[in-house]
Amino acid sequence: MSHLFPTYQRWEIEPEKAAGTILYGKDGQQYLDFTSGIGVCNLGHRPEAVEHAVKEQLELFWHVSNLFPQSIQEEAAKKLAEGSGLGCVFFANSGAEANEAAIKLARKATGRTKIITFLQSFHGRTFAGMAATGQDKIKQGFGSMLETFIHLPFNDLEALKNEIDSDTAAVMIEIVQGEGGIHVVTNEFIKEAAKLCAENGVLLIIDEIQTGIGRTGKPFAFQHFCIEPDIITVAKGLGNGLPIGAAIGKAELSEFFGPGSHGSTFGGNPISTAAAIAVMEIIFNEEFLKEASAKGRLLFELLHKDLGCMEVVKEIRGLGLMAGIELTVAAQPILAELRKSGLIALPAGEKVVRLLPPLNVTAEEIEKAVSLMKEIISKSKVTAK
Template structure:
């Protein structure tokens, strides 16, 4: 009997160890991991430089509280602000906490309460971030949501123009809706969102939990769109597997979060900061990001070549190494078949296979993953004719 709440439907694989792009199961099998812990281990499992940085900090001190100045917080914040073009950082423990902080900051800064988000979005599972999420399925059983959120159609400017008014504190969105099916925003849509926010005195919050930290081939996903948000939230890939989250914001908002306005016991923990600083130093190098873009081009090309003609494949989409393969049927059984063949991937909704390989995965590993996908989809295509 398990003593855990059954909040997750567990896979049949129990990890023994993991290294790079591979998970080694207690069943003696080796699995090619194209999930990266749901977009977390962007440098792969047990990356040596990150491991060394964590070990060094473990031998100094683990926790002292945010009452103390901590050099690693300043170092990590400087890396985030330089890469984003924003100015100030608040550290939390997770993506949901980061989005909570973004929501609080926007409301306090503007004195307004309404926040516009989008259908099929995902922003977290705390009460406020669940309320911000535009998917009914995660809200079932919890009663009325917070009424300050309103949900619009993604990539639809007509709806936004009708709703963005003086009483709106912020527009909150993902540049690629990850959990909602890997749907990238259209460039003209995001640029108009930014313009409308400026016209109406509304803050623009970009949820970069999954798209940030090099996942799209740039430090942050919004940088593909030539826009500048007021606040971004980051987590997942920020410390390559050590729990951490953050918001990065425009300097005009700095004094809004003054002493006593917000807080966290564990946010900015020295162990997490050691991992985050080293992760960012590696990922934010121009040469590293160029390689991510090259691997993305290679992977998309291979997917189109091998999968696009399979009848059940409707569309292949995404940016960088965040890719969705939409099928004309549920993917649940196919994911199980792929695991049995040694490839671990995710779903995004009911009918989308989601690929989130580590950013330093090799071309050989990419070829192996696509070969396994092609084999499994061809088998399923034949059995469903």
């Protein structure tokens, strides 16, 4: 009998150790890991530079509380500010906490309460996170949600124009909807949304929890478009496995987050912050991002070439090294067969296979993964188009 709440539908693989792109199971098998811990281990498992930074900080101090100034937090905040073009950072422990901070900051700064988000979105499992999320399935059984969250169709500009008003504090959006099925924002929509926000005194919040820290080939996914968000949120890939999140805002918003306005006991923990600094030193390097972008192009080229002709494959979409393969059949049986063949991938809804390989994945590993997918899907009573 397990003493854990059964909140997760566990897989059959129990990890024993991991390094790079490879996870070693207690079953004695090796698995090519194209989940990256759900977009967390962007440098793969146990990257040397991050491991060294963590060990170094472990020998200094682990926790002192945010009553103390900590130069390690200032260094990490500076890297986030420079990488995003924004000015101030609040450190949290997770993506949900980062989004909570962003929502609180937007409401406090504007004096308004309405937050516009989008159908299929995912912003976390706290009450504000659930209320912001545009998926009913994660809200079932928890009673009434927090008020003043409005959910609109994704990429629907007319709906946004009709909803945004003087009561709106913020528009909150993912550049790529991760949990919602790997849907990418259109260039027209995000640019017009940013313009509408500016014209109406509404803050634009970009949820970069899954798309941030190099996942799409830029430090942050919004940088593929000519927009200037007011707040962005990050977590997952920031600590490469160490728990950390952050809300990053324009410098002029700092007056609304003064002493006592918000806080977190473990936010900006020095161990996690040391990991984040090491991660950003690698990933925010221009050459590293160029290589990651090239690998993303290779991934989509091979997916379209090898899977695009299959009847069961409805659509292939994504950005950078964040790919979704929408099927006409349930994804879970195919994912189970992939694991048996040595490849670990993710679902993103009922019929979408999601690939989130580490950013330093090799071309050979990408080719192997796509080849395995082709083999498994071709056995699923699939015929070519």
